[in-house]
Amino acid sequence: MPKIKFNDKDAEVAEGENPYDTFEKLGMEFSCFNGICGTCKMKVNKGMENINPKTEEENEFPLDDDERLGCQCSRLKGDIEVEYEGW
Numbered sequence: 001m002p003k004i005k006f007n008d009k010d011a012e013v014a015e016g017e018n019p020y021d022t023f024e025k026l027g028m029e030f031s032c033f034n035g036i037c038g039t040c041k042m043k044v045n046k047g048m049e050n051i052n053p054k055t056e057e058e059n060e061f062p063l064d065d066d067e068r069l070g071c072q073c074s075r076l077k078g079d080i081e082v083e084y085e086g087w
């Protein structure tokens, strides 16, 4: 099962499953859930290749190369390490 290191916390999510619930349990906040508000913006320190490709919404949002929107991450293929500061 892919592991998520989220700030100083760890969790696992079943391979291919959506990570939203796990992100939320670890402290991520969501608002629009449509890739518009940026509430769920996170920095991916490791494992970007283990997340689905950036969505159209993410490509339109001002994100650095190492940033993603948690609400747009639909499946994990492997371990990731992220930093989330919140809104």
Ligand code: FES
Pocket (backbone or CB within 6 Å): 029, 030, 031, 032, 033, 034, 035, 036, 037, 038, 039, 040, 041, 069, 070, 071, 072
């Ligand atoms: S919850 Fe609004 S961009 Fe993710």
